[in-house]
Amino acid sequence: MPLLQRLPIRRSLLLKLLSALLVFGAWEIAGRVPVSYAFPTFFESMSALWTLAIEGTLFSAYYDTLKPLVIGIAISAFIGIAVGLWIGLSSWFDWLFSPIFIVMQAAPLAALIPLLVMIYGIGLTSKVFVVCIMAMPVIVLNTAGAVRNTPTNLVEMGQSFLANRVEVITKIIIPAASPVIFSGLRLGVSAGFIGAILAELKITPTGVGDIISYSRSVADYPSMYAAIFSIILLAVLFLNLLERIEVTLFEGNDRGYASD
Amino acid sequence: MAMPQIKPVESGAPEIAVSAKNISKNYGDVEALKDLTLEFPKGQLTSLLGPSGCGKTTLLKIIAGLLEPTSGIVEVNGKAVTGPGPDRAFVFQDFALLPWASVLRNVAFGLELRGVGKSEREDIAAKYIKDVGLGGFEGSFPHELSGGMRQRVGLARALSVDAEVLLMDEPFSAVDEQTRRKFQEDLLSLVQNENKTFIFVTHSIEEAVYVSDQIAILLPRPSRVSDIIRPSDLRTKDVDNIRRDPEYLDTVDRIWALLRTYVE
Numbered sequence: 298m299p300l301l302q303r304l305p306i307r308r309s310l311l312l313k314l315l316s317a318l319l320v321f322g323a324w325e326i327a328g329r330v331p332v333s334y335a336f337p338t339f340f341e342s343m344s345a346l347w348t349l350a351i352e353g354t355l356f357s358a359y360y361d362t363l364k365p366l367v368i369g370i371a372i373s374a375f376i377g378i379a380v381g382l383w384i385g386l387s388s389w390f391d392w393l394f395s396p397i398f399i400v401m402q403a404a405p406l407a408a409l410i411p412l413l414v415m416i417y418g419i420g421l422t423s424k425v426f427v428v429c430i431m432a433m434p435v436i437v438l439n440t441a442g443a444v445r446n447t448p449t450n451l452v453e454m455g456q457s458f459l460a461n462r463v464e465v466i467t468k469i470i471i472p473a474a475s476p477v478i479f480s481g482l483r484l485g486v487s488a489g490f491i492g493a494i495l496a497e498l499k500i501t502p503t504g505v506g507d508i509i510s511y512s513r514s515v516a517d518y519p520s521m522y523a524a525i526f527s528i529i530l531l532a533v534l535f536l537n538l539l540e541r542i543e544v545t546l547f548e549g550n551d552r553g554y555a556s557d
Numbered sequence: 558m559a560m561p562q563i564k565p566v567e568s569g570a571p572e573i574a575v576s577a578k579n580i581s582k583n584y585g586d587v588e589a590l591k592d593l594t595l596e597f598p599k600g601q602l603t604s605l606l607g608p609s610g611c612g613k614t615t616l617l618k619i620i621a622g623l624l625e626p627t628s629g630i631v632e633v634n635g636k637a638v639t640g641p642g643p644d645r646a647f648v649f650q651d652f653a654l655l656p657w658a659s660v661l662r663n664v665a666f667g668l669e670l671r672g673v674g675k676s677e678r679e680d681i682a683a684k685y686i687k688d689v690g691l692g693g694f695e696g697s698f699p700h701e702l703s704g705g706m707r708q709r710v711g712l713a714r715a716l717s718v719d720a721e722v723l724l725m726d727e728p729f730s731a732v733d734e735q736t737r738r739k740f741q742e743d744l745l746s747l748v749q750n751e752n753k754t755f756i757f758v759t760h761s762i763e764e765a766v767y768v769s770d771q772i773a774i775l776l777p778r779p780s781r782v783s784d785i786i787r788p789s790d791l792r793t794k795d796v797d798n799i800r801r802d803p804e805y806l807d808t809v810d811r812i813w814a815l816l817r818t819y820v821e
Contacts, residue, residue: 454653457621457641458667458718468670472657547657 337519342526345519354508355527362504362528365421366493369428373485377433378478381440385474386466395441402434406492410499424496431492432485439481443474472547479543483536490532574599574754575620575722580629582615589615590626591779597722601770602748602755606762606812608819612780613758614726620756621647621724633722643671646720650727652707654699660686661695663710667718678717685713689743705736722754729764737764742796744768762816766791766808767799774815784815 321339328338337345349355380398384390410427417423447470455469471478497506505524512520575597582590589612597603605613618624620631622641631638633645646667654663661682662669668678686695689709699707708728715723729737745768748755759765765772766788776783788808791799799805 448653450649450651450653451655453618453623454647454649455670457623457645457647457724458670458714459641459643460670464670468666469655472655475657 335516335518337522341519342522345517346523346527349508349520349523355524358504358508358524359531360504362493362497362506365424365428365496366489368421369425369492370432370486370489372425373429373432373436373489374482377436377481377485378440381437381478381481382444382466382471384437384441385444386470391441395438398434398437401430402438404430406430406495407499410496414500419501423500424493427496427500428489428492431495432489435488436478436481436485439484440474440478443477443481444470446477447473475543475547479539483539486535486539487532490528490535494528571598571601573597575631575633575756577616577620577631578629580616580619580626580631582612582619582624583627588779590619591781592629593775593781595773595782595785597754597756598771599754600748600752602744602757602768603771603773604765604769605756605758605773605775606760606765607775607780608777608816609760611775611777611819613760613775616775616780617724617726617756617758620722621645623647643718644720645722645724646715646718648708648711648715648723648725648728650730652699652704652711652731654707654710656699658698659695660691660697660699660702660710663699664713664717667714671718681717682713685717686710688716689713703736705732705740708732708740716751720753722756725755725757727758727760730760741768745796762809762812763800766805766812772812774812776816776819786812 324342325339328336328341331338346355349358380394384394406427409430410423413423413426417426451469451473452465455465460468494506494509497504498510502510505528508524509521512518512524573596577593577595580590580593581588593612593616595616605616607613615624619626620633620638622631622638622645633642655666658666661679664686665673665678665682668681673681683695686692689712691706691709691713694702694706699710702710708731711728729740732740741764744755744757747753748768748770757765757768769788770792772786772788773782774784774786775781786808788804790804791802791808794802
């Protein structure tokens, strides 16, 4: 039995490694051909990454990048889930606030950046704003949708067993909505990563955005790709962490509703 | 069990646990229930039987306090119902279990909402889990159980809050036929052993005749009580022989004769 259970996990790990190998192999080959003189091989990029890490440039860069990212995502998650709950619970709030977030989601962000810079300058505030504008709408809209779609039979069950409004929300609606809230959170976090890098490329080059634009200007392409690679890696790791948290918090949820 | 039932008030009018008085319920222009009056004797099982759309679930939810009647009142032990109360517990057609909670937490959920401490409510829940035959599944999640086992969890949850009135909304309609028969037998002994009042919604004539002390036939558009049938002699018979009993067969036929004109 333990062997049977472990086998699929091993196989999936193996397939993941294989998929990574394919991508990196293609990258290496494309770099060696080369498709463009500005496209380094995988190994060149990795050794550039190693150098950046040893010099410490990478870590100080991440310190700068993560600041607006973490603050922005924390704000977006906190306010986003709260506003989403509110919108989902009250049709009045739905009418009032949903359009704002739908417009925010549809708006081309790059066009708003000059406006943000005019109002909040080129500092941390503007960058946090960019992250929030990117991350918040999807968190709000997912949360609201999930809350609106809570199975009515569970709410009725709660009421019939004497749950008050607060208990219905905390013990039934939020756990029932949590898979969709978390998927919104994941989408929001990845949008937040885009926002953080966009802010560094468009407002003032700091952090990882600085490594990218600086190495590009001095034609140090391996370093540029190393920086891009590292931010993708970080985003993937972070999303995986989020998934783990969700699974441990709501164990039965990923396996469907009992009435299905 | 072939034990004859001991009904405390066999002679004279039995005590009334729940009474619905002149209940009407409108959804916009649609009259779901119209001036419906019905009494539910204490310690007995009353079935609400009728074709779909006859408002039996609506009536049950009004008794539960989940819906408000447009007019009329429901009284439980003489007190008017204004909302869900500790004197009533509900068993849902689709089980309504929390998918993220273990069997133990699901069964203890009613007690949790009543503010019973964790260790106490888990002790009570564990007892009822054993009573409904799910001992050993305390740590399982609903998706790991069969339909019948899920409904046993729903039943244990309703029993554990120890309400006087058990409201059951087609509780066996989502389980397979064999499980259903077992449930019906278990329900009979439950009615016999627990001093509770059962209100049972069903669309199955055979089921109603098999389990009920009193059957209220509801007819649709707008819903009203057309007949009250008491298969009283059946309740003293051995459960294994009920389905062969002439009274059982006659009652089933009689109800079908009443209902057939309403089935399109």
